[in-house]
Amino acid sequence: MKSVDVLILGASGYGGGELLRWLSNHPAINSIRGTARSHAGKPFHAQHPNLRGLIEGTFEAAPDWVALSQSEAPVVFSALPHGELGKLRPEFEAAWQAHGLIDRLTIIDLSADFRLDPTWVYGLVDWKPERMKGARRIANPGCFATALQLALLPLAEWKPAFVAVTAATGSSGSGAAPLDTAHHPTRANDFRAYKMLSHQHEAEVLRTLATAGWEAPLSFVPQSAPMVRGIFATLQFPLPAGIGEEALRAHFEAFYRDRFFVRMVEGSPRVAATTGSAFADLSVVARQGHGAVLVALDNLGKGMAAQAVQNLNLALGLPEWTGLKNAGGYPA
Template identity: 60%
Template sequence: MRIDAAILGASGYGGGELLRWLSGHPAVASLRGTSRHAGRAFGDVHPNLSGLVPGVLEEAIDWSSFASSEQPVVFSALPHGELAGLLPGLERAWDRASIADRVLLLDLSTDFRGVEHRPRFVYGQPEWNREALAGARRVACAGCFATALELALLPLRGLDVGFLAATGATGSSGSGATPVEGTHHPLRAQDFRAYKPLAHQHLAEVRAAMAELGIQGDLAFVPQSAPMVRGIFMSLQFRLPPGLTGEGLAARTADAFRDAPFVRIVTGSPRVGAVAGSAFCDVATASDGRNGAVLTAIDNLGKGMASQAVQCMNLALGLPEGAGLRVPGCYPG
């Protein structure tokens, strides 16, 4: 299969990560990107790509140039709220270019993650929605916190666990490339704080996932800003339901991820430094006999964003799930 890929919003952190992952994908034959920085080379905006990923950012894509493409794929890394307004016009342009029935669209924003957009948009979280992604043409990729938390919840499928408490610490890159008070490095490097406690926007998609997984329980989530650039560390804590031991929790976790090529079960604690720059999620469990915990670590720009979108693309197109993605992260992170 020959893929011609276009990235809307290719100058942000998510767009840069998509360029990095797609440039090494064996099925991607061409790679283009739009940005307000039109005319600048990919490597000028993303210096890690300099000399490695050729291309120039464009103001807009001429979709007629995709008319002969075997498989056009569009990734949207636009700010939240933008794709929803642009999509009707994009779909008309794809229709005029005679590619509408072939385009695979993967959105990295919040615009189409809600249950009201299904089944038109398949929710892009491969570890528990793999079957639905096969053959999909519209994918709403899961959020970064949602991914880390849903992967922690997956071993609890079908259980009534009462109250669940989750805390998740994230790096500054999750807030985008434009510095604001909460992400500007001098204000964050020596600080640690909570933000949007019990009210983060990813809670809605996580609660929808819980319903689909048959997990009964009241979830409270407190996100935190950590003094790091990349990564999310998630801790999910709960009272073990009757009949479930710590050993049983570990066994359920192993079973949940038996066929998940980008989830690694580790002993002790997962480490953000071991997954930074990679497409992997590391998972561990803990128990004191009465309480249980599932711990996860991901790269918020990788498994929480760009590499997960590529993983969804692979599944949607029937490609090997790990195509272009089985690359170790950098250690130390």
């Protein structure tokens, strides 16, 4: 097993904290460093109190490319805000070139900056996972996009004429910085839709489905739910003639038969059963020519950091579940 040294850019946010949590128990990781200018010099547990006593280290003001260049397997996870890595890329690439990292460095970006860039591998792990092997530039999918694509990709063979999607997310999806829409007192006892038919994750979903041969007629309404973590998506569509619930379920089970972190469940999936884990839970139902797929996952886990670690594992030739075989807490 290679000895991996990790640098997390933007390690003070929720994504950075989840990466620290997962990587702290990863058997291939030799060292972990993290940057956060506004928290430089403070210990990781100052921002992530759940990590106290589990992982040592302090936030650094800037990346130490010299130290990373000494690694057998150097890795960068970028958990910077959307747009930041794109702006910093020319400066970083000059530094990587100067320190012999440009062709050795594995970069996994959690932001939206490169999800539509064909020069980066789109890191939806459970769709053609062989794409990840040896990848050096990986764009991690969005959380909503992960849930929707897991539900939609098995349907590409049938190409339903219309798919209606409603999907609710927890407040942590808005990031660690306080926002009016994510502030707990205004959200805790409320439920609302937002960015109706215009969510930014729709573009990456449609591109993946087009690659799979389906120009999907998608109608997506995201919703803000009174929970901290989790996504719950419901997709409804017309079924091909002769396809009932048993056949629909068999189709999904066959599609995900070898995908360890996608679980088919009976009845409704439960957000609480996936919280803090790398799993996505799916179920299907069919009645009178109409089908529905339901998906639950943790937006910070399978929808972000845990999937990023899956991408790392496959890129480096490790079993994809390395460091990730943990159940979430239940009840959440």
